[in-house]
Amino acid sequence: MPPAPGDHDARRRDVSEAVWRVLAAHGFGHLTLRAVAAEMGVSTGMLTHYFQSKNALVRYAHAVAEDHTNVPARPAKGLASLREALLDVVPLTPEATVMNRVWVSFWDAAIGDPELGAGEKARYERWRTKLRPHVEAAVAAGEIPATVDIDDVTTAAAALTHGIVVQALFDPDRFPPDRLIQLIDNHLRMLSGQS
Amino acid sequence: MPPAPGDHDARRRDVSEAVWRVLAAHGFGHLTLRAVAAEMGVSTGMLTHYFQSKNALVRYAHAVAEDHTNVPARPAKGLASLREALLDVVPLTPEATVMNRVWVSFWDAAIGDPELGAGEKARYERWRTKLRPHVEAAVAAGEIPATVDIDDVTTAAAALTHGIVVQALFDPDRFPPDRLIQLIDNHLRMLSGQS
Incomplete structure (x- = not known):
């Protein structure tokens, strides 16, 4: 079931933080929908509402990294x-x-x-x-x-x-x-x- | 079926060259038993006679890279x-x-x-x-x-x-x-x- 509209921004922040923690701990090579889902304590299926493909997750990870690179x-x-x-x-x-x-x-x-x-x-x-x-x-x-x-x-x-x-x-x-x-x-x- | 003993060295060279070609073309992140097998035109199962695990393939890849780094x-x-x-x-x-x-x-x-x-x-x-x-x-x-x-x-x-x-x-x-x-x-x- 897709997340309720009101939850969307909060959930998106959770996703961003989980992506960052996976990247920080293990590097890009370990970034998978499964790893992000495990970091969030949710099912991989839930994450497919956010990322339809590995490529979407990859592009999102770069955006998250840019956000954290605040120089x-x-x-x-x-x-x-x-x-x-x-x-x-x-x-x-x-x-x-x-x-x-x-x-x-x-x-x-x-x-x-x-x-x-x-x-x-x-x-x-x-x-x-x-x-x-x-x-x-x-x-x-x-x-x-x-x-x-x-x-x-x-x-x-x-x-x-x-x-x-x-x-x-x-x-x-x-x-x-x-x-x-x-x-x-x-x-x-x-x-x-x-x- | 494991390779015949006489084939072993030649096959090992084939494996090394395929590992190197996968690394050279796509980088380490794309190094999988499946990619090496495809590069050799053999089944993934055949390769498991050489590499019992992803970790074994990874260590082998480093050795292959050292061989190619002949400075x-x-x-x-x-x-x-x-x-x-x-x-x-x-x-x-x-x-x-x-x-x-x-x-x-x-x-x-x-x-x-x-x-x-x-x-x-x-x-x-x-x-x-x-x-x-x-x-x-x-x-x-x-x-x-x-x-x-x-x-x-x-x-x-x-x-x-x-x-x-x-x-x-x-x-x-x-x-x-x-x-x-x-x-x-x-x-x-x-x-x-x-x-």
Whole structure:
């Protein structure tokens, strides 16, 4: 039986939270209607009112992850705000760790699925677009040599950050927050020409 | 019926190649006994003679991927050999692209599975251990300032490289080989203090 109309929003929140908990605990590869239903303590059949297919659940999971990835844009001031923007992404808190686990876990499916792959490409474009004004401001402020290529610096900052994220996810003892901050700071110091 | 003893090695090679083709085409999330059987044109039942469980197939897939990741250690000479070692990893060729797709696709399952996660942690340790002598040689040769922390430089080089790999996998048009090389070279130039 479909849920009563009045219950719909509350139930939708329950579904969103259950999807997030499954992603956070086990990664995308374990996201199934059955797992979400078990997390909610309901029947798989009930969930088919929300998701007619695995594909619908997958697209919904990405929307849920976007909702949980609430990293606001920061005013672009130069290296200091670039630093903040990069530190927003690395796993300095349990919440940021979960967020990163979920996004890294999406890459497997995205590699084998053109639509999801296009989504990841677009996410990287959005992230670089978000980082770029900080790099431009740093060049304008003379904090980074004006000879650099802005796109290269932006791409490399994103790459270094995600590369650290992946190493940290699999080896958190080696990468506590202060070490993550140090690796970002080393990179920014090199960028400013004071290696 | 189990395969005849004389067929065993040839059949095992067939299985390995089918596992690799499934990984290469679709990523780890699509690796199932059924997909491997379909790739070989045999019944799923036949494959159960080789893999008693999904877990056995998963472990086998990692061994197959290791066999395909034949990146030899290079003599450590300094920045030049560090450069070669990093370029060995980025997707400059179709084969290297497939290799990277497969390894990145493993991360999803590894995030939700302590045994596979420990395997990824160990792989990163091995990679950093392989890169470290190049950094040490670069410092010894005066190519990198002696004030750097060797572990930090090694970790950052690995991070930058894998971060580029992921962006390139989802957006190969933006990251053709010459751009990948340029991003690695930029990093090495910064390391040497000539940003």
